Amino acid sequence: MNAAAHSGSVAPPAPGRGAAPLLELEGLTRRFGGLTAVDRCSFAIEAGRITGMIGPNGAGKTTIFSMVAGALRPSAGRILFDGEDIGGVPTHRLFHRGIVRTFQIPHEFGRLTVLENLMAVPAAQPGERLWPVWLSPRAVARREREVRERAEDALRFLTLWELRDELAMHLSGGQKKLLELGRAMMTSPRLVLLDEPGAGVNPTLLARLREMILELNRERGYTFVVIEHDMDFIASLCERVIVLSQGAVLTEGPMERVRRDPRVLDAYLGGDEENEGATGTGTPAGGDASRAGTAAGRAAGEGHGGALGAGATDPGESPP
Amino acid sequence: MEQQLYGIFLYGVFLLTMGGIYAVLTLGLNIQWGFTGLFNAGVAGFFAIGAYTTAIVTSAASERHLGGYGLPVAAGLVAAMVASAVIAWGVGRICIRLRADYLAIATLGIAEIFRLVLKNEVWATNGPRGISLIPKPFEHLPEPWNQVGMLLLVFAVVAVLYVLLERARRSPWGRVMAAIRENEAAARAAGKDVERLRIEAFVLGAALMGLGGALMAHHIKFIEPNAAEPVSATFLVWVMLVIGGAANNRGAVFGAILIWTIWSTAEILSARLPPEWAVKSAYLRIFLVGLALQIILQRFPGGIFRERRFRTAPSSSTREQPP
Numbered sequence: 001m002n003a004a005a006h007s008g009s010v011a012p013p014a015p016g017r018g019a020a021p022l023l024e025l026e027g028l029t030r031r032f033g034g035l036t037a038v039d040r041c042s043f044a045i046e047a048g049r050i051t052g053m054i055g056p057n058g059a060g061k062t063t064i065f066s067m068v069a070g071a072l073r074p075s076a077g078r079i080l081f082d083g084e085d086i087g088g089v090p091t092h093r094l095f096h097r098g099i100v101r102t103f104q105i106p107h108e109f110g111r112l113t114v115l116e117n118l119m120a121v122p123a124a125q126p127g128e129r130l131w132p133v134w135l136s137p138r139a140v141a142r143r144e145r146e147v148r149e150r151a152e153d154a155l156r157f158l159t160l161w162e163l164r165d166e167l168a169m170h171l172s173g174g175q176k177k178l179l180e181l182g183r184a185m186m187t188s189p190r191l192v193l194l195d196e197p198g199a200g201v202n203p204t205l206l207a208r209l210r211e212m213i214l215e216l217n218r219e220r221g222y223t224f225v226v227i228e229h230d231m232d233f234i235a236s237l238c239e240r241v242i243v244l245s246q247g248a249v250l251t252e253g254p255m256e257r258v259r260r261d262p263r264v265l266d267a268y269l270g271g272d273e274e275n276e277g278a279t280g281t282g283t284p285a286g287g288d289a290s291r292a293g294t295a296a297g298r299a300a301g302e303g304h305g306g307a308l309g310a311g312a313t314d315p316g317e318s319p320p
Numbered sequence: 321m322e323q324q325l326y327g328i329f330l331y332g333v334f335l336l337t338m339g340g341i342y343a344v345l346t347l348g349l350n351i352q353w354g355f356t357g358l359f360n361a362g363v364a365g366f367f368a369i370g371a372y373t374t375a376i377v378t379s380a381a382s383e384r385h386l387g388g389y390g391l392p393v394a395a396g397l398v399a400a401m402v403a404s405a406v407i408a409w410g411v412g413r414i415c416i417r418l419r420a421d422y423l424a425i426a427t428l429g430i431a432e433i434f435r436l437v438l439k440n441e442v443w444a445t446n447g448p449r450g451i452s453l454i455p456k457p458f459e460h461l462p463e464p465w466n467q468v469g470m471l472l473l474v475f476a477v478v479a480v481l482y483v484l485l486e487r488a489r490r491s492p493w494g495r496v497m498a499a500i501r502e503n504e505a506a507a508r509a510a511g512k513d514v515e516r517l518r519i520e521a522f523v524l525g526a527a528l529m530g531l532g533g534a535l536m537a538h539h540i541k542f543i544e545p546n547a548a549e550p551v552s553a554t555f556l557v558w559v560m561l562v563i564g565g566a567a568n569n570r571g572a573v574f575g576a577i578l579i580w581t582i583w584s585t586a587e588i589l590s591a592r593l594p595p596e597w598a599v600k601s602a603y604l605r606i607f608l609v610g611l612a613l614q615i616i617l618q619r620f621p622g623g624i625f626r627e628r629r630f631r632t633a634p635s636s637s638t639r640e641q642p643p
């Protein structure tokens with residue numbers, strides 16, 4: 001299970017093709033009617049790394065996640081996971097192969113309790129079949145205890161413990177976002193796709209969230225792809241960032257470089273819609289992008305924008 | 321006086337037996353709609369499959385219809401469940417991906433097709449005249465024990481189903497079904513094979529509907545295609561579940577008995593009406609049931625018994641409002 005992951009985390013990033021790309025997109029394209037949301041995207045995600053994905057609203061980031069997770073079929077192109085073409089493989093199979101995604105808009109199980117929302121996730125639950133439920137309740141109860149302990153740990157971490165018996169539909173927007181992460185924490189995946197995990201989450205928790213992602217990556221070798229509008233969050237988490245604009249890969253590389261790339265600034269600030277400005281919440285260096293700071297809070301929606309996101313980050317804290 | 325009391329007693333036994341049979345149907349619909357969120361508007365169809373299956377395998381030979389296998393009632397009940405389940409599986413394979421509203425239309429249409437087949441395949445079903453002389457359990461016992469025996473049988477079935485389904489509801493199985501009901505995409509993203517699980521719920525629910533139909537056939541000793549009319553089967557069972565409380569097994573049983581009581585009391589009342597009104601009595605019953613639906617749902621929006629979820633703290637059930 002972890003072979004690919006550990007080879008990736010140990011090997012230094014080779015120039016060009018990485019040592020072990022866990023995920024490769026080849027000319028991936030998705031059209032919605034006349035609109036090309038994702039336009040011939042090609043890039044690779046190396047195993048054992050945390051890769052950022054940024055780009056203005058509507059750039060196609062979520063659509064890429066949906067295709068990788070099997071929720072949307074590509075119009076063209078290929079998706080290779082661990083060297084195998086996974087185009088057309090249904091979502092639930094991909095989950096069992098180790099691909100886990102969180103949703104940008106929380107997808108909670110509304111009329112289940114918060115605890116149940118997490119307990120519903122793990123695989124290999126004999127109690128999800130009727131015969132064991134009726135005929136071997138002991139085995140079911142045993143596994144149920146394990147699942148419950150794990151869910152309780154996750155809820156404590158996410159500061160949702162007090163709300164464990166509440167129906168998920170009653171949670172606030174930010175709490176639902178945390179629950180979304182909690183579901184990802186209930187599995188032992190190889191590839192985790194986080195779609196704006198920090199949106200609406202308070203800065204203290206955001207800092208812990210970053211620690212958690214780094215720890216899971218370091219200790220268990222999970223590979224992460226993180227979509228975020230908060231540039232500082234991304235900068236402190238990812239060595240490599242992929243920038244998308246209008247469905248295509250604009251550039252990729254380390255955050256410091258990408259951040260100063262004029263094309264990136266253009267993509268955020270230019271364009272025809274003024275609203276698209278959503279660059280980082282204050283570049284530490286105070287570069288050009290800081291002009292976008294005020295727009296960011298607005299564009300990130302329920303975002304932790306400007307002042308909150310910035311300052312929580314120390315540039316020296318970047319991963320090794 | 322004593323005669324009258326005895327009459328009331330017999331009527332009560334009959335009422336409860338019918339209520340119990342409807343409870344079986346309602347428990348079946350609860351698996352589909354209450355647990356899993358599947359909008360089956362073809363309850364009548366699965367009811368009819370069960371009723372006709374047992375009628376054919378248990379009744380004595382007749383030139384008018386298929387049959388003469390003379391199997392025991394228990395075998396008939398099992399056959400009814402199997403037949404409904406198999407057909408539900410076929411229907412599910414085709415329709416289960418449909419969105420709730422389309423699934424409703426599809427199942428409604430399929431149930432109507434079943435009814436037309438039952439009406440027109442005269443060689444097998446005796447057409448509109450139906451199948452009569454279906455054996456009834458305990459019918460060799462003297463009055464009133466034959467009736468009481470049937471009542472006890474029905475309630476034994478309801479009790480067993482209730483226990484099994486309560487266990488299922490509280491188990492991870494119930495949880496995963498509710499997760500599918502609440503958010504299909506998230507359930508898929510959590511690795512659940514949504515299609516397979518929905519078909520499972522659909523088939524299990526349909527098997528209970530078949531069982532309900534079979535019990536009804538044995539109780540009335542007669543079955544004809546109009547018994548599978550959308551109003552008397554599908555509509556009534558839906559009202560029972562919604563009033564009693566979807567996703568709550570206790571609610572399903574309670575709703576079935578309550579609504580059946582209202583339904584059949586309305587029949588008695590309408591029998592006392594002048595004959596020129598009697599024709600309209602069918603509408604009066606539907607009106608009364610509709611009225612009950614209105615009043616009860618105003619007072620109890622989620623049905624009389626609400627869905628109960630697992631809580632770690634036992635007293636938190638009062639905390640229903642948002643934090």
Ligand SMILES: Nc1ncnc2c1ncn2[C@@H]1O[C@H](COP(=O)(O)OP(=O)(O)OP(=O)(O)O)[C@@H](O)[C@H]1O
Pocket residue numbers: 032035036037055056057058059060061062063064104
């Ligand atoms: N199901 C759909 N049907 C039609 N158009 C869609 C659909 N999903 C996405 N789109 C369009 O595809 C484009 C890319 O959307 P996507 O959600 O991938 O953007 P994004 O990069 O995630 O943006 P944001 O940062 O705002 O979340 C948008 O123009 C959007 O309107």
Ligand SMILES: [Mg+2]
Pocket residue numbers: 061062063104195
């Ligand atoms: Mg998005």
